[in-house]
């Protein structure tokens with residue numbers, strides 16, 4: 001593998017191969033990443049201090065025109081727009097909220113290669129640090145605290161709480177993201193296993209890397225996302241094994257048909273992954289140990305890649321059912337808009353996007369949310385006014401965007417009405 005590292009271009013094209021070593025043996029110049037770690041440590045101490053604070057101590061009261069909840073690309077894109085609009089947003093980036101570090105899901109990956117503006121791969125942690133720095137530059141106040149409770153049904157100004165603060169805001173952007181579900185299988189974690197060294201939870205993000213090209217890879221799952229990920233991986237891998245514990249798939253018929261018709265995809269029926277093991281010559285994934293659920297027989301399957309495709313968990317539990325969610329727990333937003341079922345509350349990024357789930361789409365919707373907040377606040381202050389001319393139609397009093405309609409639901413909140 002090392003012999004491939006010749007020219008600069010080759011270094012880039014073999015970056016995935018270098019990932020395995022890079023995760024633990026990163027060049028000293030990667031200051032951003034260590035800064036991220038320092039920040040995490042600082043936040044840990046801060047959060048511990050907050051926990052140790054006597055319960056009876058009063059909560060600090062703060063207020064803002066707009067509060068952003070979340071710390072990934074969606075939240076920071078919104079923060080940059082709102083900061084530049086001089087709305088002095090406050091952003092709660094959370095502390096291990098939904099199991100994810102401040103910075104969001106990109107902190108769980110190594111190199112990001114598909115975010116515009118970075119012709120060279122950039123470490124996920126470094127990219128998150130840059131998002132954060134840009135938000136600070138344009139005047140966002142960031143707290144490394146998790147919003148644990150909200151009162152949205154009472155309308156604007158909305159109330160929300162962290163362990164140490166009681167906050168009011170005229171508008172709220174929820175950008176709390178989602179977490180890719182993973183199974184607790186020995187050998188698949190980041191500390192001692194092969195996470196980011198062949199194991200991932202995002203085929204679209206990582207599947208085209210040289211590490212997996214013309215190599216056998218596995219996908220764990222049996223639903224639509226497993227079929228979709230398998231189809232994507234089949235473009236690059238020599239073989240894709242869909243490892244599924246049952247002898248039937250949960251995927252839709254059309255997705256099943258497509259996967260079964262692909263000569264590179266093989267479904268390994270009624271098998272479970274017991275553990276992942278490494279290659280002999282480097283510290284990348286070498287394969288998995290499988291158990292046949294019907295016979296109990298155990299065997300090894302050599303793989304260079306393993307992808308969890310068992311769904312995502314959007315971070316919406318803390319909303320306490322106040323916003324309309326879809327059947328999978330994602331926030332429902334109006335078509336072509338980030339407006340939620342409550343006027344003045346907007347949602348951006350993966351928390352409202354079950355389909356695309358990419359950093360760039362999250363950032364794009366963060367921008368939309370910020371512009372919609374600007375318009376909402378301007379309209380609130382001067383009914384009939386607009387902060388910018390979008391040429392769209394917004395029904396007076398309705399939170400939904402131009403292509404949806406709205407009606408009052410229980411507790412007075414706005415709920416979707418099929419158009």
Ligand SMILES: Cc1cc2nc3c(=O)[nH]c(=O)nc-3n(C[C@H](O)[C@H](O)[C@H](O)COP(=O)(O)OP(=O)(O)OC[C@H]3O[C@@H](n4cnc5c(N)ncnc54)[C@H](O)[C@@H]3O)c2cc1C
Pocket residue numbers: 069070071072073074075092093094095096097098099100101102103104105106108109111112113114115145146147148175176177178179180200201202205206315318348349350351357358359360362
């Ligand atoms: C392993 C992996 C690799 C990936 N690689 C790529 C890639 O190469 N390119 C790409 O474009 N996309 C990639 N993605 C997808 C990308 O990371 C997501 O689409 C993107 O991060 C979503 O951004 P977001 O802002 O919506 O939310 P997230 O990134 O999920 O961030 C949400 C943040 O909000 C915080 N939060 C949650 N609840 C609260 C609360 N109550 N209070 C305060 N904070 C809270 C969370 O802790 C988290 O930090 C990858 C994803 C994974 C899992």
